[in-house]
Amino acid sequence: MAQAVYAARTDRCKRATVFLGGTWLLGFLFLCLKAYEYYDDVNRHIVPGASMTFKGPHPEVASMLYFIYYSMTGLHALHLMIGLGVVAWIFVQARRESFSSRYYAPIEAAGLYWHFVDLVWIFLYPLLYLMDRHS
């Protein structure tokens, strides 16, 4: 994404579209993996609610944990979907060679948004996936 912004502001829209396409595909791949993970969770009946069948020692704590897990990753996934829409829109504009060193505010803003969603994931990943793995 950062490469796409730089390409656009140095008058290389074609190069920007390549990086935007790559960014979109990587984001989409992330969402696919997330969707598969949710699908797997549903099959294992660990989603909080009536169908939850948790066999461990503290089902109410597990329910709370998964509730927080789905709130955080779900909100992140929602923002990522918005990000994919934004990147697609910027991609179309870059294909039309709309950006130049004189006009690059939209792609710059899209880059800031994309990296902000990335920042959130940087914190969610260790908090949700790496805690207590050693035990």
Place this chain on the structure above:
Amino acid sequence: MNRHSSAPQKTYALTLAALLLLLGVTYWISHIDLGRWNTIVSLSIAIAKAALVALYFMHLRDSSGITRVAAGLGVFWLGILIMLSMTDYLSRGWLFLP
């Protein structure tokens, strides 16, 4: 904003390499039992990664002072929100109500 004469391609590549390296380190450390230090170490690495993204990918390094202040205030405000949550969470066992 316009100090982009030196090729940032190299900077972006190095930043990406550093981020991937830190990702590997945080994944590796999560398999080692450090007690409560696991949380501290993994969050420290996360803060370092966030700083890299903000400084280089979000161009905070090349930004004006006022932009940096605005970004810093965002972190400060988030800190207030986290601290307010923590005042409840940490003090929950202090009072023993009948």
